[in-house]
Amino acid sequence: MRVFQQTLKYSVVLLLTLSSSIIFAGSGGNGDHDKKGNPIDTQEEIKAYIKHHLQDSHDFTFYTDGQSGTHYGFPLPVILWDQGVKMFMSSKFHHGETVAQSGDSFYKLYHGKIYKTDAEGTITYDDHQHPTNVKPLDLSITKSVVGMILVSVLMLLMFSSLAKGYKKGPIPTGFARVLEPLVIYVRDEIARPNIGEKKYRKFMGFLLTVFFFIWILNLLGLTPLGFNVTGNIAVTVCLALFTFFIVQFSGNKDYWKHIFWMPGVPVLMKIILMPIEILGMLTKPFSLLIRLFANITAGHFVVMSLIALMITMKAAFGPVASTGMSIVLSLFISVIEILVAFLQAFIFTMLSSLFIGMAVQEHDHH
Amino acid sequence: MDQLLNDFSPGLFFMQAIILLILILLMRKFAWKPILDSLNDREEGIQEALDAAANAKKELQNLKSDNERIFNEARTERDNMLKEARELKETMISEAKEEAQAEAQKIVVKAQETIASEKKAAIADLKNQVANISVDIAEKVVRRELTDKDNQLKLVESMLGDVTLN
Numbered sequence: 158m159r160v161f162q163q164t165l166k167y168s169v170v171l172l173l174t175l176s177s178s179i180i181f182a183g184s185g186g187n188g189d190h191d192k193k194g195n196p197i198d199t200q201e202e203i204k205a206y207i208k209h210h211l212q213d214s215h216d217f218t219f220y221t222d223g224q225s226g227t228h229y230g231f232p233l234p235v236i237l238w239d240q241g242v243k244m245f246m247s248s249k250f251h252h253g254e255t256v257a258q259s260g261d262s263f264y265k266l267y268h269g270k271i272y273k274t275d276a277e278g279t280i281t282y283d284d285h286q287h288p289t290n291v292k293p294l295d296l297s298i299t300k301s302v303v304g305m306i307l308v309s310v311l312m313l314l315m316f317s318s319l320a321k322g323y324k325k326g327p328i329p330t331g332f333a334r335v336l337e338p339l340v341i342y343v344r345d346e347i348a349r350p351n352i353g354e355k356k357y358r359k360f361m362g363f364l365l366t367v368f369f370f371i372w373i374l375n376l377l378g379l380t381p382l383g384f385n386v387t388g389n390i391a392v393t394v395c396l397a398l399f400t401f402f403i404v405q406f407s408g409n410k411d412y413w414k415h416i417f418w419m420p421g422v423p424v425l426m427k428i429i430l431m432p433i434e435i436l437g438m439l440t441k442p443f444s445l446l447i448r449l450f451a452n453i454t455a456g457h458f459v460v461m462s463l464i465a466l467m468i469t470m471k472a473a474f475g476p477v478a479s480t481g482m483s484i485v486l487s488l489f490i491s492v493i494e495i496l497v498a499f500l501q502a503f504i505f506t507m508l509s510s511l512f513i514g515m516a517v518q519e520h521d522h523h
Numbered sequence: 524m525d526q527l528l529n530d531f532s533p534g535l536f537f538m539q540a541i542i543l544l545i546l547i548l549l550m551r552k553f554a555w556k557p558i559l560d561s562l563n564d565r566e567e568g569i570q571e572a573l574d575a576a577a578n579a580k581k582e583l584q585n586l587k588s589d590n591e592r593i594f595n596e597a598r599t600e601r602d603n604m605l606k607e608a609r610e611l612k613e614t615m616i617s618e619a620k621e622e623a624q625a626e627a628q629k630i631v632v633k634a635q636e637t638i639a640s641e642k643k644a645a646i647a648d649l650k651n652q653v654a655n656i657s658v659d660i661a662e663k664v665v666r667r668e669l670t671d672k673d674n675q676l677k678l679v680e681s682m683l684g685d686v687t688l689n
Contacts (some may be wrong), residue, residue: 213535270532287529295534302538309546316554323561327568340558361559362551370546390527391536395543 203465210461211385211454212269213301215247218383228252233303237264239273239293247297264293271295301392304384308373312366316340343368343506351510356517360510363403367396368506375453375498379460379491387501388453390446397446400509404441408516441512445505452501456494463487656686 218230232248239262249257253266256278264271265278272280272290280288298306319333319340329337348357348364374386386392414420416434419427463486470479660682664675 212530213532294537295532296538297534298538299535301535302542305539305542309542309549312546313549313553316550316558320554320557320561323557327561327565337558337562340555341562344559344562358559362547362555365555366543366547366550370543389532389535390530391532392539394531395536395539398540399543 198468200469203462203469207458207461207465209269210383211388211457213299213385213389214269215250215266215271215297215299216252217300217303233298233300235271235295235297237271237293238296243293271297300384301386301389304374304377304386308370308377311373312369316369339369340365347503347506348510351507351514352517353514360403360407360513363399364506364510367399367509368502371396371449371505372499372502375501376495378453378457379494379498385453385457387449388457390450393446393450396449396505397442400445400512401442403509404512404516405438407513409519411519412516441508445508449501449505452497456490456497460487460490460494463490
């Protein structure tokens with residue numbers, strides 16, 4: 158069993174590395190969705206490509222052959238809630254080119270979103286070029302969901318093996334030796350100092366999970382598999398909402414008193430401070446979700462733009478210079494992004510524990 | 524902002540919430556709880572071992588100081604004993620000396636007394652002998668008186684020469 162697990166682990170790592178090297182070569186130069194036969198080479202096309210990458214998608218494309226227009230990848234299941242569950246594979250959309258039929262309803266994929274249409278796939282637009290068609294609740298196993306499930310499975314495998322290791326002896330061996338200091342780091346550097354010795358234990362489950370979840374997803378986003386999970390606003394909103402609810406539900410009497418009736422200030426100030434404090438209650442998770450989203454999105458955007466430099470600058474500097482520049486710069490930014498991947502996970506967990514700490518803190522009466 | 528709202532996918536949000544919730548619950552049960560428990564146990568074990576070591580060290584220290592104290596006590600006791608013995612010796616010697624002196628004194632006094640009494644007896648004896656000798660001489664002188672005055676003197680002289688005062 159152990160050998161099997163290890164083999165699995167190593168093969169996942171190997172697969173990630175291999176696919177990164179192969180797909181990097183592809184993602185920079187060609188791979189067009191909309192126009193067959195043309196490599197992506199104009200400013201607008203690159204912009205659209207990056208934008209497309211930053212969004213979630215309903216299929217898993219590793220590489221697209223620009224010349225023949227074939228996509229290498231696999232479709233993912235689409236699950237819609239539209240007066241009952243509708244399930245089919247995303248291959249039915251043919252990357253947005255055809256209308257998918259499920260039962261007697263028709264759906265079309267348009268800019269990464271699924272709209273309900275008629276049999277011809279007509280999409281009506283409003284003044285701002287936004288489609289006005291009905292959007293069914295899309296519970297599909299999208300690329301981001303695949304990423305999250307992948308990370309969840311990885312985390313469960315890694316940390317349950319660490320947990321099992323303790324049954325054999327107090328000192329972990331092998332890969333667990335790498336994981337243990339990370340767990341200790343989160344506990345001793347993030348949770349304990351911010352929440353306090355007495356109460357930190359209750360929140361460790363959330364903090365550790367969120368820390369490793371964000372970190373591994375951030376790192377996964379740096380592999381050219383094309384994941385952009387933590388740079389997805391829905392994901393960061395969800396993470397921040399978890400923190401928000403945990404803070405509100407674990408807040409003690411002092412916490413609520415400081416929000417609604419600040420002690421130690423004149424009555425007039427209490428009334429003025431109340432809305433400010435309530436606003437503060439909401440801005441805290443908001444800052445969390447925007448920070449994570451913006452950092453990761455910006456990171457992806459910059460890396461992809463720098464890779465695209467080799468095309469955009471080809472006219473100005475020639476192919477060799479532009480490629481060299483692109484490689485050097487994107488390597489540099491990628492190294493920084495590895496740091497940012499950790500940093501954002503750290504900051505998110507740190508601030509979450511800080512907010513929790515503020516909510517559960519016993520104030521001495523001042 | 525409009526773009527952000529447009530990008531927000533309720534479906535993904537929903538899936539993420541479910542996945543995260545399940546993940547937190549599973550991780551808590553299968554990973555974090557046993558990991559944190561064993562970490563705690565290990566840290567407590569280490570703390571206990573350290574405490575035990577510190578205690579042992581302290582006890583050793585105590586034992587050492589006890590030993591030292593006992594040793595010191597033994598030494599002072601020995602010193603005291605030696606001192607007492609020395610004092611005893613000295614007093615004994617001085618007493619013996621005094622006794623000996625007194626005895627000697629006594630012996631001397633006795634001897635002096637004996638000498639005195641002996642001397643008296645001797646003197647008395649001598650007196651008797653002198654008286655006897657005188658009488659003898661007188662007798663002989665008287666006997667030879669008839670012959671010669673010179674002879675008489677010779678005789679006296681020879682007789683006196685015989686007399687030894689002892």
